[in-house]
Amino acid sequence: MSPTDWISELDPAPPSDLATAMRNSLKDPASTPSADELLEAAAHLLDKVLRTDCETRASAVDLLTVDALMTHALLIASKDPRTPDDFAERALARVTAAWR
16 A cells, blocks of 8 residues: 555545645655654654744644654554564654754
8 A cells, every 4th residue: 555545544534735745755655654664754854844944834734744644653553563662762762863
């Protein structure tokens, strides 16, 4: 399933601008993203936002996209029995590294 299909299957469906931003954040739009891939996309986008003028309204969609990617990374990880027990802690460490 491609990210387009994966995102279109979300319930509730994200607003179209957010869905587009999520798709654009993923490196491989031809495959279903893993929790790690979503986390990496969120961290990359957050780093980009923090390096720009993130206090403007223009950053709102990017920040919402980071939140959505993180949320879905954690949801996917929580449903996969192969996910390491420390995934949530690693995810938090990964995105907070952008502030350092």
